[in-house]
Amino acid sequence: MLDLVIKNAKVFTPSGYFEGDIGVKEGKIVKIGDIQEQSDKTLNVQGKYVVPGLIDGHTHMEFPFMGEVTADDFYYGTSAAVGGGVTTIVDFVTPSKGQDLLSAYQKWRETADPKVISDYGLHMIIREVNPTIMEQIPEVINRGVMSFKLYMAYKGELMVTDGELFKLVREISSHGGVVGIHAENGEVINELVQEYIMEGKVDPIYHYYSRPDEVEIEAANRVASIASLVKGVTMYQVHTSTGEAVDVMSSYRSKGMNYFNETTPHYLILTLEALKKPDGFKYIMSPPLRSDDQRTKLWQKLSAGDIATVGSDHCVYSVSQKKRHKEEVPSFHEIPNGVPGTETILPLLFYFGVKKGKISMERFVEVTSTNPAKLFGLYPRKGAVVPGADADFAVIDPERKVKISPDVLHSNIDYTIYDGIEVEGWNVKTVRRGEVVMEEGQITAKNGSGVYVPGKSLK
Ligand code: URP
Ligand code: ZN
Ligand code: ZN
Numbered sequence: 001m002l003d004l005v006i007k008n009a010k011v012f013t014p015s016g017y018f019e020g021d022i023g024v025k026e027g028k029i030v031k032i033g034d035i036q037e038q039s040d041k042t043l044n045v046q047g048k049y050v051v052p053g054l055i056d057g058h059t060h061m062e063f064p065f066m067g068e069v070t071a072d073d074f075y076y077g078t079s080a081a082v083g084g085g086v087t088t089i090v091d092f093v094t095p096s097k098g099q100d101l102l103s104a105y106q107k108w109r110e111t112a113d114p115k116v117i118s119d120y121g122l123h124m125i126i127r128e129v130n131p132t133i134m135e136q137i138p139e140v141i142n143r144g145v146m147s148f149k150l151y152m153a154y155k156g157e158l159m160v161t162d163g164e165l166f167k168l169v170r171e172i173s174s175h176g177g178v179v180g181i182h183a184e185n186g187e188v189i190n191e192l193v194q195e196y197i198m199e200g201k202v203d204p205i206y207h208y209y210s211r212p213d214e215v216e217i218e219a220a221n222r223v224a225s226i227a228s229l230v231k232g233v234t235m236y237q238v239h240t241s242t243g244e245a246v247d248v249m250s251s252y253r254s255k256g257m258n259y260f261n262e263t264t265p266h267y268l269i270l271t272l273e274a275l276k277k278p279d280g281f282k283y284i285m286s287p288p289l290r291s292d293d294q295r296t297k298l299w300q301k302l303s304a305g306d307i308a309t310v311g312s313d314h315c316v317y318s319v320s321q322k323k324r325h326k327e328e329v330p331s332f333h334e335i336p337n338g339v340p341g342t343e344t345i346l347p348l349l350f351y352f353g354v355k356k357g358k359i360s361m362e363r364f365v366e367v368t369s370t371n372p373a374k375l376f377g378l379y380p381r382k383g384a385v386v387p388g389a390d391a392d393f394a395v396i397d398p399e400r401k402v403k404i405s406p407d408v409l410h411s412n413i414d415y416t417i418y419d420g421i422e423v424e425g426w427n428v429k430t431v432r433r434g435e436v437v438m439e440e441g442q443i444t445a446k447n448g449s450g451v452y453v454p455g456k457s458l459k
Pocket of ligand 1: 284287
């Protein structure tokens with residue numbers, strides 16, 4: 001007797017699609033094909049597309065940053081995730097200054113475990129180097145946190161020096177970890193920010209002018225060069241916003257190295273023009289939104305296979321937080337960086353990517369699920385539709401027309417940066433380990449029913 005049969009599914013994987021049934025027992029896929037066996041529950045998904053549950057490899061829930069803590073805690077944030085067919089998030093443990101890595105990991109687990117609706121994995125941010133931190137790296141990896149994030153920007157807050165970067169890349173790689181990089185030149189940004197402030201140029205658009213394309217491209221070149229000194233390294237540039245930075249990683253890959261990129265939906269959908277709107281402050285994230293030309297390049301590279309993943313960088317601040325609790329919009333450099341996104345990866349990439357003919361469904365599955373699962377040590381438990389894998393699925397109605405607004409989303413804020421955008425194709429059901437956790441916008445799972453999924457190291 002099965003627990004669940006998903007009937008008449010049109011299932012997409014990176015290697016094509018098949019039509020049939022999927023049998024689930026104890027949260028795992030146990031059978032694929034024409035299933036006649038009895039089951040407790042049957043979902044007939046005729047006419048819908050079934051994809052492996054999305055893995056959003058880039059979220060910041062309850063993230064303390066720039067004087068605020070993000071408005072989506074693990075309950076709201078993972079509700080938004082499952083709303084958008086994301087069955088696993090990979091969030092960033094963020095140690096406070098001076099805190100060791102293992103106590104920060106413990107805090108993240110204690111905070112997330114009672115609240116999560118989706119499953120979750122963890123990355124570790126390292127913001128400073130000291131003997132305790134260096135010593136703890138192998139134990140952090142043992143606990144399933146096999147991917148890290150190092151910042152080349154946010155001087156005085158999260159940024160590490162080139163020397164620290166080199167030491168960390170070497171240590172993390174030697175234990176089979178993956179090195180995630182926020183590639184922007186923090187020193188140059190700092191100079192430009194100070195200059196604009198002195199000149200009284202403080203509108204949101206100056207966030208863009210103080211972080212031009214070149215600061216990302218330079219940092220991408222520098223980190224690749226530094227990391228190429230480390231044999232066997234796996235590098236991963238997060239939230240890549242320029243085609244040229246993608247090219248840097250591709251050129252190292254063509255030399256046989258493991259260099260990958262992530263981009264985010266906001267760079268694929270929006271442009272810097274959003275920063276000029278009266279509510280431009282809502283669109284401040286780093287790297288900033290770019291030109292239409294960069295947006296076109298990113299789509300081309302995504303379609304060509306040069307970008308490995310699309311993660312959201314879900315980092316949500318309320319309007320009040322964005323305005324630092326004042327009436328007036330503050331200077332661009334005081335606005336906390338980050339935007340919502342986990343719930344809209346699926347509809348935006350499906351509509352603007354698949355439906356508009358820019359990417360195939362196979363590529364959609366690869367960048368939203370299979371590749372992040374592989375990079376973060378979760379594959380084949382996650383990111384695959386094979387017997388033995390977790391029964392995680394998003395069920396897409398390919399014809400459903402929806403106008404995006406906060407009303408159709410689950411974040412703990414009352415705006416979305418995609419307000420008014422009309423899409424065709426919407427996630428109507430989310431199945432997490434065989435349980436329907438979202439149906440037609442209603443979250444049906446209990447707080448804390450998601451589980452921590454440890455990532456396996458590359459060694
Ligand atoms: O603006 C952003 N991206 N905020 C979150 C922190 C980070 O750099 O990912
Ligand atoms: Zn970042
Ligand atoms: Zn981020």
